[in-house]
Amino acid sequence: MTYPTINRLLAFACIGFTIFSCNQKESSEILISEIDQVSYNFHIRPILSDKCFACHGPDANKRESELRLDTEAGAYAALKDDPSQFVIKPGNLEESTVYHRITSEDPGELMPPPESNLALSETEIQLIKKWIEQGAKYEPHWAFVAPEKSPLPEETDWTTNEIDRFALKKMTEKGLQPNPEAKPHELIKRASLDLTGLPPSPEVLDRFGDFSGDLTYEDLLDGLLSDPGFGEKMAIIWMDISRYSDSYGYQDDNIRTQWPYRDWVIHAFNENMSYDQFITWQLAGDLLPNANKEQILATAFNRNHKYTEEGGVIDEEYRIEYVLDKTNTVSKGLLGITMECAQCHDHKYDPFSQKEYYEMFAFFNNTPEKGYQGDVSQSKPAKTPILWVDQEDLSGVMSFINYADTSKLSVSVMGELDEQRPTYILDRGVYDAPTVEVEPSTPSSIMKFPDDLEENRLGLAKWMTARENPLTARVFVNLMWQEIFGQGIVKSAGDFGMQGDLPTHPELLDWLAVDFIENGWDIKRLMKQILTSSTYKQSAIIKDKHLKTDPENLYLARAPRLRLPAENIQDLVLASSGLLVRKLGGPSVKPYMPEGIWEAATSGRGVLATYVQDKGDKLYRRGLYNFIKLTVPPPKAIIFDSSNRDRCEIGRSRTNTPLQALVMMNDPMILEASRVLAGKMWEENREEEKAIATSFKRIVCRDLTSKEKSILLSYYEDQLERFKENPDQIVSSLSVGEYPLEEKNINPETAALMQVIVSIYNLEETITKS
Template sequence: MHLGGESGPAIVPGEPEESLLYSAITHEDFVMPPKRKLSQKIINDFKTWIEMGAPDPRVNEVAKVNSTITAKDIQQAKESFWAYQKPQYTPPHKVERTDWPRTTIDRYILAKLEQAELTPSDDAEPYKILRRLTFDLIGLPPTPEQLAYFESAWKKDPDKAVEYVVDRLLSMDQFGERWGRHWLDVARYAESTGREVNMTYPQAWRYRDYVIDSFNADKPYNRFVQEQLAGDLLPAKSDEEWTENLVATAFLAIGSKNVNEENGSQFAADVVDEQIDVTSQVFLGMSVSCARCHDHKFDAIPQTDYYALAGIFKNMKTYFGRPQSEYGEFISTVQERQLSTLLVMPVEDPNPFDTSYSPAQLQRLKEAMDAKLEQLNAQRRRAAGERSIATQRQTIVLLRQASALSSQLATVDEKGQPVSFCMGVQETENPANARLLVRGEIDQPGELVKRGFPQVLTDNPVHINSEKSGRLELARWIGSDENPLTARVMVNRIWQHLIGHGIVRSTENFGVTGEMPTHPELLDYLAIQFVESGWSVKSLIREITTSRVYRMQSTYNEKNHEYDPDNTLVWRANPRRLDAEAIRDAMLSISGKLDLERPRASIVAEAGHTRVQDGQFDSGRPPEQQDSAGEKRGMNGMRGPGRGMFGRGGMSGQSNGTDRSPFDMESAQFRSVYLPVVRDALPRSMTVFDFPDASTITGTRDDSNTPNQALYMMNNPFVVQQGESFARRLAESNSQPVKQVEQAFLLAFGRTPTSSERSAMTKFLQNQPSRGSSSLDAMCQTLFGAAEFRLID
């Protein structure tokens, strides 16, 4: 009953509509009993029993778990632990150096430094400040023209020079690309399921673009939160707004999934667990998922709080898979046991790689589908009597081919025109509470737990309408100033990206085991300012970047370092290595090859819903499948040589119709945020520089310094190619070696060379013999390989 057979479990406890037994007795998919339908009373009894968790009175007893965390413990945590109390404004202490601060932020920082008898560092050089600003705000290096303007403006008025540049950078489209990528890190954005059977998410790119557009529009952060958790439940004034809200809920759908899981109940429980985990860590800085199996070991979160949230999330359906035609349910493959459909968007915005079909082509596809199903049924009959490995393999091949045909049919309407799909979630009917699972085991159901929020964060019990899931209420509560953590967590992340480390260094853990804030009064001040600004991310960034703290130099001070070696008091700037995207984008920008136009969709959208295996997309198309001209079709309907977002020839010269590597992106010249993020098959340019694991919530990336990075900068074809383009740019602008060296340093480092650097490089250009590439090529690649290129000082 629970383990099931080839079709999966007969019953999904608590989910009648998901249970095969219930669909059979209601004569929806299967017809059982075959000749007559059971009475409605009996059907209602079955429904009630399944909603109860389908207990077996012979072997099951509803377990009652006694919590070790009492109401008194929760109240004590509310009263004693800083993170569970609402932000309070505390004015900064008076400072002696009244001429140093420019903003309130400076006064908080300076007050702490003076208490420790430390002095803040002086201002950095203007070119270093501009380089910080451009990389921090848009992820690109400054141009020589921008450097010249800024240094001139700095001499007149440093404060106004910084303010002007900050406002200009915040208004650029590249701002959203830079800060959207920061959000995608914590949202564990990826374009495939990962795990043992790694299936693609061809519509994930819509969420990526939604995030970028939201940061560019400076969408209020509380609205941003609510859209991602309950956009499908928010009121919308137009189909366009409704579509945006639906796409936003892909936040809950893009997580890693084990689609090979045989047990549907286990799969559903794991999906809910992943959604609770990402919601609690990303928005609240808490790991509520630790209470899935038992009371939280450290924080005041009893196991019942986890299942109170589980009751909210289990009452929605997650759409993450493939468009499904009328044939879809009959052709689930052995590898992809847990199927899911997609949401149809209210507006027409099809995947650019989708194909339309004429009536004749559509008819041929349907005939091919029917023929394939006949083959499949005959093969299944043979397999029932002949259980050989060869027979099983042939069945799997036919299943995959039928699945591909079914997906093709599902991507178009009855007229053969592409349908617009997105990932996301939708509310289910007749919401019910979740049962506590003893030790988190699905076969050990316990008591029903009333839907609600973590008690330690709420002053009063939450009332949730019994006819609603409570997800909209949860989204509004998280995205409100009544929540003590939401604003703090986001403010802390923004501070980290601009200053180098968070006020709370454990960015996803504001609990008892996390780091304490180094400047609690400053954190609360920023959180309050954030809310009062209308939850404006750009306003907060403007306030931090125009502070005196932001423009300090990183110079070593022996006394300060001895007292505060980790720079927790922020007595100097933190030198930082550029992340993977900024390194790649900077090389493209300096070489003159960067294309700032947003590419449409993604190579994963081009490949369609397919499996990623050994770094390759597996189309799974039957060899006899052809279009109207009789030519074989490539991935997702592309004809002839590769076309689309990669221009002529597709990727790196690979022809269409063959398996493609999702990380072979050396011909792409768009920004790195648009590179495919396929779990377990990331681009080399990303992994070597600590791109995060897309299956995890990453608020703070690793920052390593490895031999592989040096080898990459020396030998990778992309780096070599950008060095050659950089050299051509220099040669076209000036033929004099001295001028070429000066221009190269300005582009690569944001400064002019020293006299010794100028002399050495000029001598190199004049004396280096050609060995397959020019000395100018070698010099340019050398600059890319320098530590100064990869660091923000």
């Protein structure tokens, strides 16, 4: 590209940015004029949180001039050096010092100060002005107030259930209209991928057709929800939250056996265990009255963090590190708050003190877990406390664990010390700098910890699942919404605090959270409720109005177009080719791996020093079961944005990179699936047109159009001619992968059809839910 070309592109970019900025400004000014009542929560707090709270917020250690803007008392206070002046005088701009400071032209008076590199926009200044004029009313943070059901908006011919009534109201406010309903084959594929992570077979597509026969869309959903694949699909989400892996991390990164916990998670979702029970068992199953082994196994949730096996480490340092990880995982994954920010000091933005952080920490500080358990030569697949699972358990209470071996299984789980270990606030979070002793408790800004609850993990679980808790149900409902629509009603799914995103549909989020609790924390009911809505069933067609008014689809006037999660891309390829082994649960498997990657990131010690690929059926398991080594996460999955599992993750990014295309065109699994399907299709049809049409339907989940058929047939003929002219290339093309290659499939037709199928797998539509 020449320099003049680059300069022209930069010029266009600058012009475009200027136009965009002007449009944004104009749009914002119109918005302010249309606001009847400025809300502290939805208009003012985000501004103060971004621009002011670092110096005038909850963190006493960073607070300037002893001035607080995060509380009503602080904001309404008289100035320390001039009691006749006030920070904010409700309804009176002239006597509100804040307004004069944010509009000052004197750099020495202006707030935020220029050296902070922060500045208020004209729009933000006008919002604060209008708020003060209207009385500067403070409100508790919306996420820390227990949700309540607001009145349902008007019902229309379009609305199917309550979700639609809230969604349509917001669309109408934004000048949008809902898309028409998606085509039946699109809904069948979309629902199947959302609920099981697997594509519908051609037989399922034909059986349900256009839903005009005996089988309805609701019948489809009921069948998918009862499919064992539902638990596997949901488990992918929970493995990210629980930071599940098959190794310990750090330098030696040896093997561990936490996979029975994964089997339990799959089982719990398939059995539709209520969410309150689901998290209670994981937090404190060992503390339940007469706890059985299944309940204790669930507490492995807390033990999935990294462990060091390096010699010379300080036991207490790493023991504290493990407790910190447990605390941070529960606060982020289950409560959607960034408590970890208060490990070293009071939270800068949210009303969590360092004292409250260590009060939460205290719930997890009473386990007999050690920071260091012997040298690496004595590495064991589980760390104390350990749950042992034997054959009697496998035929009884834990029959859901898939284990053919006769040896005992060991899993790291939780236990409780007989005598309470004291917990101290740690100065700057340093393990050997204890200061003031604290007792187990929870942040009062969320919900006070009741006096009648046990001061242990079981009490914490009861607090978390109480009807009055403002976060637990909201966070989970939002997580499910994110899984279906690509982003949550609160976009920052792991941060419901003041720095997090505001909900796009606050009334809908609260209504769903309350409804979820009122209906027994029923997960399958919630999923069906979302998938039966007209909001969900819309077409994904993008119109000019959508791009202009709502490019991010925040207001849901169309279905989202989302690339599948990494694991489900593997599942789709294996399932459509007929290679997928639908064995539920069991130990993790080691599929194809690029040579040398594993060994380049190992200390050379332990059973994981060298990569030993699995054989046979183990190569064709679902992506959920791929072995996760923390120092070398599966490279293909990482390229498609999977979590590396070294910490709790409550959402994945979605990127588009050339490496993804490289994987889809060259990965041994995809090439192997293509040649196996090609052999099967040629053997069954012996006619290229039908073989291509059937393959396309298996992979893309719809019938070919005439134009697509013409293109693919033309490509097939080109490839057929190539292989006929170069017969020496046939075997090399068909020999990829370890699935047996039959002599009858070594021919130009199968080789050519394989290339066509590879191209079908590389279609954007193939790995996109739309």
